Amino acid sequence: MRQIYIWKHIGKCLMLGVLLTVTLAADVPPHGIAGANQAVYQYRSHAPWLEAGFSRTPAGWQNRAVHYRHKLMLNVQKTETKPEPKKKTVKTVRVLATGYTAGYESTGKKPNHPQYGITYSGVKVRRDKDTVSTIAADLKVFPIGTILYIPGYGYGVVADKGSAIKGKKIDLYFDTTKQVYKEWGKKEVEVQIVRKGNGKLTEAMLKELGKAMEVSKEIPEDLWNKAI
Incomplete structure (x- = not known):
């Protein structure tokens, strides 16, 4: 039991680290805050799923963490807008x-x-x-x-x-x-x-x-x- 408890807390810390890394890695400053808010919302909405995943087997948390990290990165990228094309000068x-x-x-x-x-x-x-x-x-x-x-x-x-x-x-x-x-x-x-x-x-x-x-x-x- 003590080992499972330790793995659960380690997993939570790693997931928070993933969230911070994704937010800081965003290369569009105007969307930085929006991306962070979206990531936090997604973490909270998926908290029960994470708890269930961590409480099952210590060996399975790594695959879930990697999967969720990729999912967050894709969602943050969707919020980025394409730069407007430069207007031709006459x-x-x-x-x-x-x-x-x-x-x-x-x-x-x-x-x-x-x-x-x-x-x-x-x-x-x-x-x-x-x-x-x-x-x-x-x-x-x-x-x-x-x-x-x-x-x-x-x-x-x-x-x-x-x-x-x-x-x-x-x-x-x-x-x-x-x-x-x-x-x-x-x-x-x-x-x-x-x-x-x-x-x-x-x-x-x-x-x-x-x-x-x-x-x-x-x-x-x-x-x-x-x-x-």
Whole structure:
């Protein structure tokens, strides 16, 4: 009897040690106290089971202690929350934005010219408020294929360049001169660099991005990677 009594008390001390070890080993500080409270509650609720286990055979308490320790560790791990993914930072640049058309007043080309309405990248000029429009920029600053979000204009993809477009300046495409003056004029704006281009833009890429934006109303990052 004396031996069984001693084993019971040794077992209780070991179980308390297990509880303290599990609590201190928790690697998420905000959940430390909650994990300890949960472990204590579980110990109390399983106390009759432990008493019964210890009172039966001295040799059986070790297996029960190990089993219960693993159970506590699994329960504490369940209380841990996954860290929130870091939000992608968007780079902004302040630029001087003007407007242009495909007409003679902007490009020196008339409608009968074979290159009328064709940008430096090879794609046709495009103005679409709901998806993506073509814009011109200094290609040393914004390479072909760069996508910008311009407040008041929408998304623009760099498809063209101009002799007067140097540094942090961009030229936004409009269908008519009237739209240039009425809707834009000349403004300084803070644009968001959604994606920096690699010097390539095709009609297929532009069409694919346009279709995707009709659905999501934003530039789908994975689709753009696929298009490139």
